Amino acid sequence: MEKDRIYIFDTTLRDGEQAPGYSMNLDEKIRMALQLEALGVDILEAGFAIASPGDFASVQAISRELKHTVVASLSRALEKDIDAAWEAVKLAKRPRIHTFLATSDLHLQYKLKMSREDALAKAKAMVSYARNLNDDVEFSLEDATRTDLDYLCKVVEEVIKAGAKVVNLPDTVGYATPDDMTRMVGTVMNRVPNIDKAIIAVHCHNDLGLAVANSLAGLKAGARQAECTVCGIGERAGNAALEELIMGIRTRSDEYPFSYNVKTEEIIRSSRLLTQITGVKPNPSKAIVGANAFAHESGIHQHGMMANSLTYEIMTPESVGVMNTSLVLGKHSGQHAFEKRLADLGYTLGKEEAKNLFAEFKNLADRKKTITDRDLIALVENASQSSPVIWELESFVVNSGNMMTSTACVTLRKGEKKFQEVACGTGPVYASLRAVEKIIRHPFSLEDYSLQAVTEHRDALGEVFVKISDGHGIYRGRGVSTDVIEASILSCLAAVNRMLDETVAGQTGSLKPTTPPNFDNDMLSTHSDKKKERGDA
């Protein structure tokens, strides 16, 4: 039997980026887009062109960069949005305008303040408007799963008549169950007379943890485009996870006899790049890409695996790009083995990047007997967190104990110059970050701090993530070291450098703080402290 072709529409850079903590700057979006093209997604939604100049610029840049993937921009059902979307994608080899309008009574009445008739007329008019600009137009009926089914069928029929090539039926709030998806898509496929003129798409959110199950149900009922994101990132509880959807189809091809363009061996590489860029790791238990997804811990499982891996493994790690190796890395290893291992782990490095990282690896190997894969992953992710280099750590000394106030003396480098400050705090980390703040003379508050061991042993690497805020944006940083104070200072400097970098501050690379920080209480050093420190009155 010939398999039906399904199309994967990736929205990591649009719906995915709407999730707090996942903002990316222009360079980061381009890197991610290139990897998504290597992964083999059919359509890449690069952003929402009218949302901001930063979004417009990144949709335009991605349109220029991609070689064969369809590039889409989202737009409301408004001429000005559609114009912006078209301006941004028109340089793409294969551009798509994606326009949407909500169709549920709830959204029509309270949000759009429109009647069903007006919304239908608007949808038709805007699809025609977009079709005058471009052949490839997708229309989404936002909140489709809570839309009256008769009305939904009418809108689908009319927007196809107006020229939509793809009609998307999103489960915008993650309310549907697989049975609902079967009913909705099945009804549309059976009842809409011109359905053969368009592709039906599903776009499922994960509020009830059903996004992937719902997408699969939609595909089984006749949809042929599934919209999803790497690691399932997205608005609220996220979107359907691309890797789960594709591996579900691949592993259960008996249930889902579809062909697709995705190269599953690129999955881990894509997920790792997302972590490198955003600093957010998938939950260890996350299917396919979590650190434990292919780990077998208990005796009975290990025994079964040794007899036949099929006993406890429904897919191989290799099928998603995790490569096993017999190479053991340590201080006697050379650059070739080092780069080979990183490639096996799913990282592609530039020449310069590989050289710098190898030097860091050698330093680490001096401190640590065996370098594990997790150590290597931490090193790469730390090195590639695209922070500009403004301030660098020269040295630090801390004095701390349970019967005293901690003090830290930190020396930073900026270009050729060195700057030193001493500060006190309730603990050595706090004291060190205050010393950094005194040196850089730019107040910030610590919004989030987390420390975890990368490996199990006594000489484990400590990995620190911080988020800092200066009242204009929130900036993240990561630091890795065998010394947790050093890791804390390094993570703080990575965030500080992002904060001070004009190309990042104030645009998409920064996150808007949810509440403006209270400078007097929250800043590591307050304005009045600052005056004293500088000798002001």
Ligand SMILES: CC(=O)SCCNC(=O)CCNC(=O)[C@H](O)C(C)(C)COP(=O)(O)OP(=O)(O)OC[C@H]1O[C@@H](n2cnc3c(N)ncnc32)[C@H](O)[C@@H]1OP(=O)(O)O
């Ligand atoms: C389900 C989804 O994921 S939808 C995509 C969500 N993504 C985003 O919102 C991206 C970021 N958004 C933005 O930057 C801004 O919201 C903008 C630039 C799009 C619009 O900003 P503003 O003009 O300030 O409007 P604001 O966001 O406050 O309100 C939305 C307006 O769009 C209208 N609107 C919402 N959806 C649509 C639509 N599909 N078609 C036409 N109008 C719409 C609302 O009714 C409201 O109109 P009003 O200003 O006349 O009351």
Ligand SMILES: CC(C)C(=O)C(=O)O
């Ligand atoms: C705009 C559409 C596609 C969407 O993101 C949703 O409904 O969730």
